[in-house]
Amino acid sequence: MINTETSHMQTSAIHLKGIKISQNTTERSNNELGEITEPISTPVSVSEQQEWYGAPRPLSTSMLRDFRNKVRSGTFTGPTNGVCPGYLQCNMVVLRNGQDAFDFMLFCQRNKKACPLIEVCDVGSACPLGIAPGADLRTDIPKYRIYRDGILEEEVTDVTDIWPEDSVAFLIGCSFSFDEALTKGGIPLRSVEQNKCVPMYKTNLKCRSSGSLGGNVVVSMRPVKALDVSKMVEITSKFPHAHGSPICIGCPDAIGIQDVNKPDYGDAVEIKSDEVPVFHACGVTPQNIITESKVSFAITHSPGHMFIADLPSDTVF
Amino acid sequence: MINTETSHMQTSAIHLKGIKISQNTTERSNNELGEITEPISTPVSVSEQQEWYGAPRPLSTSMLRDFRNKVRSGTFTGPTNGVCPGYLQCNMVVLRNGQDAFDFMLFCQRNKKACPLIEVCDVGSACPLGIAPGADLRTDIPKYRIYRDGILEEEVTDVTDIWPEDSVAFLIGCSFSFDEALTKGGIPLRSVEQNKCVPMYKTNLKCRSSGSLGGNVVVSMRPVKALDVSKMVEITSKFPHAHGSPICIGCPDAIGIQDVNKPDYGDAVEIKSDEVPVFHACGVTPQNIITESKVSFAITHSPGHMFIADLPSDTVF
Structure with a gap:
């Protein structure tokens, strides 16, 4: 052929x-x-x-x-x-x-x-x-x-x-990929506002291994107003090809992140008092796996x- | 590991x-x-x-x-x-x-x-x-x-x-996998009613090739009342892991099926006068590709x- x-x-x-x-x-x-x-x-x-x-x-x-x-x-x-x-x-x-x-x-x-x-x-x-x-x-x-x-x-x-x-x-x-949909939905992006790269963290969530490849999930974080978190889930769930809905909302501890101000990749961004950190699975995961x-x-x-x-x-x- | x-x-x-x-x-x-x-x-x-x-x-x-x-x-x-x-x-x-x-x-x-x-x-x-x-x-x-x-x-x-x-x-x-959801939605299955295997057909729709593998899509067919076709699309679109929504509704000719009463796999089933043949992509496609x-x-x-x-x-x- x-x-x-x-x-x-x-x-x-x-x-x-x-x-x-x-x-x-x-x-x-x-x-x-x-x-x-x-x-x-x-x-x-x-x-x-x-x-x-x-x-x-x-x-x-x-x-x-x-x-x-x-x-x-x-x-x-x-x-x-x-x-x-x-x-x-x-x-x-x-x-x-x-x-x-x-x-x-x-x-x-x-x-x-x-x-x-x-x-x-x-x-x-x-x-x-x-x-x-x-x-x-x-x-x-x-x-x-x-x-x-x-x-x-x-x-x-x-x-x-x-x-x-x-x-x-x-x-x-x-x-x-869903950042524009969020912005249009009234959920602005702190990292873009502050001209920074989105913060990313290693977690304690284990991936399913494949042959010689194994390791943990990496996540990205966006601070979202507590009143907008549901809306964020609804919007992002329509993007399954872009990690879809968040895998953790609030409680960085629950996925093994000890200090949300010290990301493993990207830049730290401010989380305001009326905001919750929302974590999405991240395509930097493979780099963690490669290592x-x-x-x-x-x-x-x-x-x-x-x-x-x-x-x-x-x-x- | x-x-x-x-x-x-x-x-x-x-x-x-x-x-x-x-x-x-x-x-x-x-x-x-x-x-x-x-x-x-x-x-x-x-x-x-x-x-x-x-x-x-x-x-x-x-x-x-x-x-x-x-x-x-x-x-x-x-x-x-x-x-x-x-x-x-x-x-x-x-x-x-x-x-x-x-x-x-x-x-x-x-x-x-x-x-x-x-x-x-x-x-x-x-x-x-x-x-x-x-x-x-x-x-x-x-x-x-x-x-x-x-x-x-x-x-x-x-x-x-x-x-x-x-x-x-x-x-x-x-x-x-979605047959039960269809039945519950008031869309009965002719093949089950008649104790037959669902009819399947080779089409003229080309798959995207991969290395040495190429060939055409195989489809399954269900006769659906014309008034229920929209409902069938809505129900099946919720099963993306089971081929999702139909790829062709009506017009077997449009996908190269010359005689809907002569399936390539499975059994022929009756299509009543108020019904439309609805075609879903089918997991028999790989057998066509293997051949x-x-x-x-x-x-x-x-x-x-x-x-x-x-x-x-x-x-x-």
């Missing part, structure tokens, strides 16, 4: 970021000027996009194109909460094909609340054809983390050079620095 | 069916009498069942125990529509660990409507710990199909002897002959 998805990816463009400029040759001189250029990618035809039953219809707005170009060029390297409101945000994990990739896909299946799997690229491909046909996962995330033997080795803004030939790229839903299970090689996004897809955040999968 | 799920399975009992009696030795003489005996399985402790966040709480009623014992003993070998109403029914696919299993898990991820993945057993295990801790998938399905190189070779009622050591067993939601993609080895359930789990059919996963 000819795999049109893989063949599409192989012809997609190499995109450059600011930080990579010095490594590139004269034939890419326009990019070396640091200008934001449109990617030189093979366009995906409508028939390719829609070749399977239920294929989503990606939307590409100028807001999204501008944002992605800024990320590709290295101009935008910050956290993405509040960015491109209404669009689907995703966590990323890249592993090598084989038992690691199998165990991880099963891990997602077994821990849907923490790891709602939205898209898996074909082996070797960096193009998430189902949710963003024009994107390149090697360049289109503001910041990446590289893990070897479970140890965080490096944080970079481009992974083109180290993307494995036998990669399997997983994209997992992110709670940032605890000493996975030999992995690329992930940096916590809070997401991939933004060409689909509305409330897409029904 | 010690994998408690695998170790549980390895100590589980060998269950016998009527058809296997002649092969067994004197130490199992009680079973040789053909009596329905309780399985000699290592009980799963509460702590094992609940060791991970979000673990379901299996219910085991006497109805379910009686049914499973009848299946194990070979007394019940028929289709399961209408059986154990209110309990979760599942399609099964067993492949060998490696690329086939990886491609199939990704196939399910990419074709959620046809293949809503409910449970994947550990490598080598026949125990679906998350949804039926006391069950054994080698004996607890009324009828199995064995495929080699994509060709249906045999239909049997026990697969203990050919279960691969490196098996990966997949359980996929089944539309039988079209010439998969080297697979065990599946026989169409309409499901595994029944220890969970209510409306479980939220």
Whole structure:
């Protein structure tokens, strides 16, 4: 069988970021000027996009194109909460094909609340054809983390050079996807108000293990007015692909968080006296698993620095 | 890491069916009498069942125990529509660990409507710990199909002897799971009324391919009164783990079905003049894929002959 998805990816463009400029040759001189250029990618035809039953219809707005170009060029390297409101945000994990990739896909299946799997690229491909046909996962995330033997080795803004030939790229839903729905529902986001990254914590909640992979759930926290907590549950429950409803409301102790002012990832945010901390399962969980299970090689996004897809955040999968 | 799920399975009992009696030795003489005996399985402790966040709480009623014992003993070998109403029914696919299993898990991820993945057993295990801790998938399905190189070779009622050591067993939601909700909602089932298996058809709807796996969606059909079709959509949409809402209502032509009275699997049922044929994506799709993609080895359930789990059919996963 000819795999049109893989063949599409192989012809997609190499995109450059600011930080990579010095490594590139004269034939890419326009990019070396640091200008934001449109990617030189093979366009995906409508028939390719829609070749399977239920294929989503990606939307590409100028807001999204501008944002992605800024990320590709290295101009935008910050956290993405509040960015491109209404669009689907995703966590990323890249592993090598084989038992690691199998165990991880099963891990997602077994821990849907923490790891709602939205898209898996074909082996070797960096193009998430189902949710963003024009994107390149090697360049289109503001910041990446590289893990070897479970140890965080490096944080970079481009992974083109180290993307494995036998990669399997997983994209997992992110709670940032429902932030716009919350804002519209009258529940503002403290982290966005304060220009911070959302705080994230390791918990004592054990995931269901899969092969060699095991560890605990990581959660994100949003302070919510006590009178709005029900509304928040109702709104977020409509986003099962973005962790859905909270897994803990109030009582950080109940999930093993000793000091809510000292998050393990992201920034601490204020909790006012009429507010309750609301905890959602978080797509940083895999990074905890990669560390605890000493996975030999992995690329992930940096916590809070997401991939933004060409689909509305409330897409029904 | 010690994998408690695998170790549980390895100590589980060998269950016998009527058809296997002649092969067994004197130490199992009680079973040789053909009596329905309780399985000699290592009980799963509460702590094992609940060791991970979000673990379901299996219910085991006497109805379910009686049914499973009848299946194990070979007394019940028929289709399961209408059986154990209110309990979760599942399609099964067993492949060998490696690329086939990886491609199939990704196939399910990419074709959620046809293949809503409910449970994947550990490598080598026949125990679906998350949804039926006391069950054994080698004996607890009324009828199995064995495929080699994509060709249906045999239909049997026990697969203990050919279960691969490196098996990966997949359980996929089944539309039988919402039949009780439909009946309660005043939408009776023609196939149950007429003591038939639900009719199933190959369609011209292409699945999203995964590695070497590709092919078309299979659908099940229920005739529904024109005045009840909306209600049927509303009820079934609450069962996303059991194929959810229909994928086609009326117009068999629109999905390539030329003669609705000649199903590819199951039995034809009458469609009355005030009724519309309603088509749901069906968990027999993988059998179509196994055939079209010439998969080297697979065990599946026989169409309409499901595994029944220890969970209510409306479980939220």
